[in-house]
Amino acid sequence: MSHITALYPRLVVDGADAALDFYARALDGSVTERFTGPDGRVVHSVVEAGPARFxxxxxxxxxxxxxxxxxxxxxxxxxxxxxxxxxxxxxAGATVIFPLADHGYGQYAGRLRDPYGHQWLISQRVEELTPEQIQERVG
Incomplete structure (x- = not known):
């Protein structure tokens, strides 16, 4: 039987080295892996920021x-x-898509776009709610 051992997103960008610098600075993380192909392009790298890995x-x-x-x-x-x-x-160069705000369903959140076109939903739990309470507030 097969088991999932990890799941993490892979972001494809134009200009990986600049993106790695942005992500490390913006998320207070570090680049823990970086591999390039014969042409010098980054073919795989990993950024770790706290428990997050991508x-x-x-x-x-x-x-x-x-x-x-x-x-x-x-x-x-x-x-x-x-x-x-x-x-x-x-x-570090991101722009606001949706400003951070209290959404009433237990989350304070907003959405930013990084300089490479990817969107980041930044979310902070501000209230513990049951799934039913969340649905009631969202619906």
Missing amino acids: AVKDAGDGDPAPTGDGVPVIMSLDVSDADAVAERMLG
Whole structure:
């Protein structure tokens, strides 16, 4: 029987080295793996920020980076201090899509776009609610 041992997102970007610098600074993380192909493009790298882990690679080999307003994935990042994380991301070059706000269903959250086209939902739990309470407030 097969078991899942890990699941993490892979972000495809144009300019992986600059993206790695952005993600490390914006998320107070570090690049723990970085591998390049013969042409110097990053074919695999890993950023770790707290318990979160995700991969970044340069576009190519059939993997396109997002263009325009295309959103192949939204990164959902649960944090203990949404304002601090958003401030670091904005300071590193992210832009606001939806400002941080209390959404009434137990989350203080907003959405940012990084300089490489990926969207990040920054979320902080501010109230413990049951699934039924959340549904009532959302619906």
